[in-house]
Amino acid sequence: MCAQTETLDTEPDRGASPIRLDDLTKRYGEVTANDTVSFEVGAGEIFGYLGPNGAGKTTTIRLLLGLIKPTSGSAEVLGADIRDRRALTDVKADIGYLPDSLGFEERLTGRQVLDYFARMRGDERREELLELFRPPLDKRVETYSHGNKRMLGIVQAFMHDPDLAILDEPTSGLDPLKQDRMHAFLEAERDAGKTIFFSSHVLSEVQRVCDRVGIIRNGELVALEEIDDLLKRGGKRVRVQLAAPVDESAFVTSEMINVEIIDATVRFTYTGKPAELLEYLVQFAVEDVDISDPQLDDIFKHYYGDDPPAGAG
Amino acid sequence: MTAILRVESTKLSRSSLVLTGLFALLSAFFFVVFPAFAEEAELIEEAFPAFLVGLLGIEELHTIEGFVGGYIFSVIWVLFAGIYFAYAAGGLIAGDVRARRMDLLLSNPVSRESVVLQKVAALWVPLVALNIGLFVVVYAAAAAIGETLDLVSLGVAHLLTVPYLLVCAGIGILFSVTLDRVESAQAGALGLVFVLWLVEGLSETAPEYDWIGLVSPSRYYDPSAILVHEEYALGDAAILLVAFLALLGLALLVFARRDI
Numbered sequence: 003m004c005a006q007t008e009t010l011d012t013e014p015d016r017g018a019s020p021i022r023l024d025d026l027t028k029r030y031g032e033v034t035a036n037d038t039v040s041f042e043v044g045a046g047e048i049f050g051y052l053g054p055n056g057a058g059k060t061t062t063i064r065l066l067l068g069l070i071k072p073t074s075g076s077a078e079v080l081g082a083d084i085r086d087r088r089a090l091t092d093v094k095a096d097i098g099y100l101p102d103s104l105g106f107e108e109r110l111t112g113r114q115v116l117d118y119f120a121r122m123r124g125d126e127r128r129e130e131l132l133e134l135f136r137p138p139l140d141k142r143v144e145t146y147s148h149g150n151k152r153m154l155g156i157v158q159a160f161m162h163d164p165d166l167a168i169l170d171e172p173t174s175g176l177d178p179l180k181q182d183r184m185h186a187f188l189e190a191e192r193d194a195g196k197t198i199f200f201s202s203h204v205l206s207e208v209q210r211v212c213d214r215v216g217i218i219r220n221g222e223l224v225a226l227e228e229i230d231d232l233l234k235r236g237g238k239r240v241r242v243q244l245a246a247p248v249d250e251s252a253f254v255t256s257e258m259i260n261v262e263i264i265d266a267t268v269r270f271t272y273t274g275k276p277a278e279l280l281e282y283l284v285q286f287a288v289e290d291v292d293i294s295d296p297q298l299d300d301i302f303k304h305y306y307g308d309d310p311p312a313g314a315g
Numbered sequence: 316m317t318a319i320l321r322v323e324s325t326k327l328s329r330s331s332l333v334l335t336g337l338f339a340l341l342s343a344f345f346f347v348v349f350p351a352f353a354e355e356a357e358l359i360e361e362a363f364p365a366f367l368v369g370l371l372g373i374e375e376l377h378t379i380e381g382f383v384g385g386y387i388f389s390v391i392w393v394l395f396a397g398i399y400f401a402y403a404a405g406g407l408i409a410g411d412v413r414a415r416r417m418d419l420l421l422s423n424p425v426s427r428e429s430v431v432l433q434k435v436a437a438l439w440v441p442l443v444a445l446n447i448g449l450f451v452v453v454y455a456a457a458a459a460i461g462e463t464l465d466l467v468s469l470g471v472a473h474l475l476t477v478p479y480l481l482v483c484a485g486i487g488i489l490f491s492v493t494l495d496r497v498e499s500a501q502a503g504a505l506g507l508v509f510v511l512w513l514v515e516g517l518s519e520t521a522p523e524y525d526w527i528g529l530v531s532p533s534r535y536y537d538p539s540a541i542l543v544h545e546e547y548a549l550g551d552a553a554i555l556l557v558a559f560l561a562l563l564g565l566a567l568l569v570f571a572r573r574d575i
């Protein structure tokens with residue numbers, strides 16, 4: 003246990019970045035879950051916190067909320083030092099939190115859960131949110147599907163109109179339609195000046211909604227960049243099934259990297275625009291095309307060095 | 316800020332009602348046997364092993380006061396209710412932490428101290444339900460078999476269960492903020508309350524080990540003395556209240572500082 007600093011009487015400075023991490027470190031014995039992580043999230047941006055499962059995303063979020071204490075380093079959330087419990091408690095009125103694993107009082111109905119949280123922090127936007135996300139309010143939470151729990155979680159996270167939303171894998175368990183709705187909602191919130199901290203292990207989701215991205219791997223922040231820069235480097239995984247084997251030199255262009263040709267099947271990462279790829283492919287006898295997002299691990303391998311993940315916890 | 320208190324109180328209401336019903340039933344059984352029992356009381360008292368007399372604090376069994384104090388209060392309140400409060404308090408925090416309900420709860424602008432205090436305060440539900448329910452049942456049952464109990468003594472006997480049960484709850488909450496598994500916290504708390512009760516009862520039968528019983532909360536609540544002799548040990552009740560506040564303070568200190 004580290005020393006508790008309870009007498010920090012610095013006034014919260016709301017003008018600064020909503021989130022600022024300063025060499026934030028959390029160790030569990032030998033395992034370093036967060037290793038000197040430093041970055042800032044600016045007001046009015048959607049910041050994507052990207053990393054494979056077990057990389058340390060949830061640890062960072064739980065540190066920011068004061069649920070666990072840092073081993074060393076610090077962070078500020080809405081101007082409150084996370085080691086100053088009282089200041090952090092006060093600013094939570096302006097924070098919305100959607101945890102990765104949602105622990106509700108299972109015996110309560112969805113409506114009772116919302117009433118419960120509303121008494122602690124208000125619910126001026128509850129009705130508006132319930133038109134977008136519709137969990138079955140009159141049923142007990144214990145009967146909820148994963149997706150319904152997630153929707154209830156989204157409503158409670160935003161119903162008090164927070165300045166800052168901290169979302170841990172917010173779309174996991176949602177059907178694609180609801181995911182799109184969530185993405186559009188987050189963009190509208192951002193445009194209204196809200197700050198959103200968004201953790202995910204799904205690259206395409208982060209690419210779609212985030213302005214800036216921090217990539218964490220084995221507890222360390224390995225990249226911090228504008229989403230456009232990441233997009234340029236991200237590329238798409240493509241598999242093309244041709245009618246007959248082709249010659250590599252006749253098929254491969256400079257935008258294709260990591261090309262593998264096995265008989266009539268070609269696999270590669272395409273770094274150009276998808277539309278141009280489709281235009282290019284029509285000249286070949288294509289039987290099937292499969293374009294997908296690259297796995298995060300591939301991106302790490304290609305862009306951030308390929309030392310293997312060492313026992314990510 | 317009473318949102319947590321309200322929800323926790325509701326959660327405890329069903330088990331409190333069931334428990335009150337069960338204890339009422341048990342008291343009724345005791346009363347049914349009392350008339351036959353009183354006739355043979357002297358024989359029975361002689362036949363009792365000394366340790367049982369010590370455990371239950373039995374005195375004047377042939378009177379209704381001695382019977383209620385030695386049986387109903389000793390068994391139902393000191394033992395069973397004590398265990399229930401330790402068990403209930405043992406489940407207040409550990410379960411929420413384990414199921415990650417605490418993450419969501421603490422994302423509200425509410426301090427950890429307030430969470431613990433509101434959850435402990437919700438124990439007013441079983442405290443009030445049991446005391447009112449059993450007061451009525453015991454008084455009515457005594458009247459039904461043609462006996463009368465002194466209302467004031469009976470009231471004081473009930474009132475002084477409160478500090479005793481709070482100490483049991485204090486033991487429970489301390490286990491609950493310390494241990495990660497709710498089962499361990501509850502088992503540890505109720506086990507400790509049981510062992511303390513046993514140690515105290517046995518220590519009374521052996522004068523040279525009498526001092527061991529000083530650490531047990533049951534030493535400071537003697538229903539037979541209240542009902543039979545009308546001795547209201549308010550000093551002992553104060554000791555129990557101080558012990559409860561100390562346990563609660565320690566639990567707050569631990570919970571405010573730990574990772575969850």
